Amino acid sequence: MDTIAIIGGGAAGLMAAVEAALTLRATGARGTVVVYEADAERVGRSILATGNGRCNISNAEISADVYRNAEFVGHALMALQGCYVSERGGATIKATTANPVLERFSDLGLCVREESEGRLYPQANKATSVLDVLRAGADALGVRVQVGKCAERVDAPRDGHGCYNIRFADRSVGHAAAVIVAVGGRAAASVQLPEPLVCQPLRPVLGPLRVTKADAKLTRQLNNIRVRGAIALMRGGEQVARERGEVMFRDYGVSGVAVFNLSRLARPGDTLAVDFLPDIPPQQMGHFLLARRKRMQRCLGAAPTCERFLSGLLLPAVAGVLLRRAGLAPAAEFAKTDAANLAAALKGFALTVEGIGDERQCQVRRGGFPVGAFNPETCESKAHPGLFVVGEALDVDAPCGGYNLHWAWSSGMLAGHAAAQRAHCSQNTGGNGRRAR
Ligand SMILES: Cc1cc2nc3c(=O)[nH]c(=O)nc-3n(C[C@H](O)[C@H](O)[C@H](O)COP(=O)(O)OP(=O)(O)OC[C@H]3O[C@@H](n4cnc5c(N)ncnc54)[C@H](O)[C@@H]3O)c2cc1C
Structure with a gap:
């Protein structure tokens, strides 16, 4: 009997367990799959926290390009397609279109539905239903789970045997x-793996951003206000990235999905430029403001004050902050010559980045085990056959949208399949399974 030990019963670990057990059964290899979970009570707690308790499980459009270490991820995702197709005989599933992760979840009984930007959620709209099918699947396949087992170190077999x-x-x-x-x-970083596998420093990303004290004086006045706009990350006058979506102001800076995504790229000293009216192109902004002024003047019988001019377009608190930025007094008449300053504030409300705003809110850690030490088709260590690292412990991360969980499920599937194949080959050859793939 070969034992396949999985350290960590989160997204990647539970999926690896299911896949390993399925492959053992498919190949007829003798083996046991054991999940060791540090949590004293249960596996999968991390899954329950995802997607605000709804679990954005994957995305309808997965491209390796969105990931850090995209080349490695691209090879892994391709390998998963191949692995899945061959398992099913290759006749009915198109490798280019099927999402093997969703197919596996479907096997386990989970139905998903699509929301905006291709985000996939469980049909029941609760993360618990994702965990339920994983746990039930693992249980039915004979996976053993041990909770309260916090691994500290993994030692390699002596001389490569055992x-x-x-x-x-x-x-x-x-x-x-x-x-x-x-x-x-x-x-x-808390689990020591055999040399040369060394965990690189980890830092939280995919979270809110803190701005300089001077800028925070403005964002504080908008604390908890959400606007649907766009936000660009600028460095040295060049745009590094731009995101559309909800921006939430906080007393320390800005938050929201758009900001989370930019946080993966932001550096201290970069500028965030909030666009409050992204549907109006910058070159038409002046015209828009002057036409609005003319229309209001015609209707109201007099040119509006600056405050009145923005009423109906922005929340009063937002208008107040923008007028201050544009150097305009709320009670003063909005003059034609004020349009350029106001347009600049509306299309590029600039905030200087200091760093991550609140680490506890960050969804992923960047860093971990460098991908170069692993085979992308299996996530197996090049130096230590039979030792795999999957999910977020590898130096892979992606924006919001289901991509991070997709990576966790995918890498778990690859490793679980490869570990069980190894057991199968080793039992058939009497060897150490290095001819597994
Ligand atoms: C609040 C929040 C919301 C998120 N929402 C989404 C979302 O909607 N969609 C998305 O794609 N991504 C989301 N993410 C990111 C996603 O949750 C992670 O990328 C994903 O869970 C990583 O999977 P993993 O299996 O590598 O790690 P985890 O899911 O974190 O699992 C690790 C497991 O290992 C256990 N463990 C840790 N150390 C040890 C040890 N020494 N010994 C034994 N066990 C150990 C932990 O207790 C845990 O159960 C979110 C993250 C957060 C924090």
Whole structure:
């Protein structure tokens, strides 16, 4: 009996367990799949927190380009397509269109539905339904789960033979022919893997951004106000990236999905330029403001004050802050010559980035184990056959939209499949399974 040990029962770990158990069954290999989870009570707690409790499970359009280390991810996703197609005989599923992750979830009984920007959510609209099918699937396939087992170190087999030893915080030791490390980003540095595998420094990304104290004086006045606009990240006068969507002002800076996505690229000193009216092209902004002034003047019998001019277009608090930025007094008449200053404030309300605003809100950690040390088709260590690292513990991250969980499921599937194939080959050849693929 070969044991496949999975360290971490989150998204990648649970999917790896299901896939390993399915592959053992499909190949007829003898083996046990064990999930060791640090949480004292349950697996999958991290999944329940995703998508505001709804779990944005994947995206209808997955492209490797959105990921950090896109080349590695691209190879992995292609390998997953191939792996899945061959498992099904290749006749009915088109490798170019099927999403193997969704197919596997469908096998487990989960239905999904699509929302804006291709975001996929469980039909029941609750993250619990994703965890429920994973746990039920793992249970039905004979996966063993041990909670309260916090792994601290994995030792490689001596001279490349024998088992991996997993040392836990409770001083117990587990033994396994293959180990899949799925501890996520927060904990990646806390598990020591055999050399040369070294966890690189981790930093939180995909979160709110803090702005300079001077700019925070303005955002504080808009605390908790959300606007639907666009926001650009500028560096040295050049646009690095632009996102459309909701921007939420906070007392320390800005938040919201658009800001989360820019936080992956932002550096201290960069400028954020908020566009409050993204549907109006910059070159038409002056004309829009003057035409609005003329129309209001015709209707009201007099030119509007600056405050009155923005009423009906922006929330009063937002208008107040923008007028201050544009150097216009709320009670003064909005003159034709004021249009240029106001247009600049409306289309490019500039804030200087200091860093991440609130680390607790960040959805992923950047860093972890460098992808170069792993085979992208399996997530198996090049130096230590039988040792796999998956999910966020690898140096892979992506914007909001279901991409990070898609990576967790995908890498878990690849590693689970490869670990079980290894067991199958080793039992058939009496060897160490290095001819697994
Ligand atoms: C608030 C929030 C919302 C998010 N929403 C989304 C979303 O909607 N869509 C999306 O795509 N992504 C989302 N993400 C990101 C996504 O949750 C992660 O990218 C994904 O969960 C990573 O999967 P993982 O299996 O690598 O790690 P995790 O899911 O974090 O699982 C790691 C598991 O390992 C366990 N563990 C840790 N250390 C040890 C140890 N030493 N020994 C044993 N067990 C250990 C942990 O307890 C945990 O159960 C969100 C993240 C956050 C924080």
